Amino acid sequence: MRQYPLLIVLSLLLGLSGCSPSGLFRSTAHERAFREQFAQRQWYTAITLRPYAHPGGYLIDLTGTIAQEQFDTYRAAAAIPFGSRIRLVDFANDAILARIEGYEAVFRVLVSTQRGTADDVANEVGILLSPDPPLAAVRAKMRDFVGEP
Numbered sequence: 001m002r003q004y005p006l007l008i009v010l011s012l013l014l015g016l017s018g019c020s021p022s023g024l025f026r027s028t029a030h031e032r033a034f035r036e037q038f039a040q041r042q043w044y045t046a047i048t049l050r051p052y053a054h055p056g057g058y059l060i061d062l063t064g065t066i067a068q069e070q071f072d073t074y075r076a077a078a079a080i081p082f083g084s085r086i087r088l089v090d091f092a093n094d095a096i097l098a099r100i101e102g103y104e105a106v107f108r109v110l111v112s113t114q115r116g117t118a119d120d121v122a123n124e125v126g127i128l129l130s131p132d133p134p135l136a137a138v139r140a141k142m143r144d145f146v147g148e149p
Contacts, residue, residue: 023093026115031091033118038125039088045100046130049080057105060098062124063112078103083133088125096125 025031051058053076085101088109095108109128113120 023114024091024096024111024116024121026117030116030118030121034121037118037122038129039090041087043086043088043129043131044133045080045082045084045086046128046134048082049084049128051076051078051080051107054108058103058107059095060107060109060128062128063110065110065112083130086129096121 025034049060051060053059053074058076058078080100080103086098086107087100088096088098089106090097092108094114095110098107098109100107109125111121111124113124
């Protein structure tokens with residue numbers, strides 16, 4: 001009988017401490033800070049992406065664990081060129097959900113940060129995102145062929 005009041009007190013403390021609903025952030029304050037800085041804004045891919053096929057969409061693995069651990073996961077037929085428009089839309093337990101223009105399926109961006117700060121997750125996702133189209137890295141003669149998507 002004494003266990004039930006203890007469980008109630010513990011659950012109230014966890015609820016009041018601001019635990020993040022996703023497993024990526026330490027608290028809702030960190031999640032909110034990340035959302036304000038990154039979510040629902042127009043970004044561009046800073047690298048060419050070769051996603052994995054995933055049920056219900058695609059998987060972009062920033063952790064490097066898919067190729068090492070899951071042999072039944074295959075690369076998708078699509079290659080996403082750098083400079084493609086991308087928008088971060090939501091969070092899952094271990095991933096950030098994104099939409100890339102021209103693709104209907106949701107992309108799960110798998111990150112290794114768990115219970116981190118907004119800066120921790122931003123540093124990891126920063127390799128993928130560019131605020132401007134990265135055409136400055138392309139030779140002038142090739143820009144007509146690359147262009148904005």
